[in-house]
Amino acid sequence: MSPAPPERPFPRDLLAGDTLTAGRALLGALLVREPDAAVPTRREGRIVEVEAYIGLDDRASHARMGPTARNRPMFGPPGIAYVYLVYGMHHCLNVVTEAAGRPAALLIRAVEPIAGLDAMRAARAGARVKDQRLAAGPGSVGAAFGIDRSFSGLDLCDPSAPLHLAARPEDAPDPVIMAGPRVGIAYAGEPWASIPWRLAIAGSPALSRRAP
């Protein structure tokens, strides 16, 4: 085993432009949860699946009704976390993209665990799943990394934040990316329901469901 290379910050510039381009840059990057008093273990994983929600016109986006108390981070600068609760029990993590005033974000749908697996499993009490699937699905990502709404508004490009991004390791090959329709948004109607804004790393065992 060679020692792990040092963590590199995730450049905010990669999130400031077009959201689909940002999504491709985010795949393969790392999600890091620093230890704290409650969970004294560093948790880390590789982002393998994201979904884009872009602009006021996207009928599937929380931003479609304009700014509200909940979705406000989506209207702010790139690199900020937007966290919301769905179905009364699952916290979902988004990374805000594009310039302030343009509401857009990437939902982190799946992460491949790299470190802190024991802490992830403890945080997922009751889930009998394989290690590689501890964070397969947006609600599972939130649970495995101990994310709740208090993280909404956090700067994910700040390496000292309790939850943050890190750049894809330099020795990692460019991932093979596939695209498909977003999940669970049929209510939005066409073309939103079919537009291929779900991006994933082909072949990852940690994807949230059958590959798009």
Added chain:
DNA sequence: CTAATGATGTCCT
């Protein structure tokens, strides 16, 4: 293999 099903809280109309 697919389909059905609870558990659960907040947002916006």
Added chain:
DNA sequence: GGACATCATTAGA
């Protein structure tokens, strides 16, 4: 009051 960017399990074919 209706709907919701879900999950894991159970039941059925």
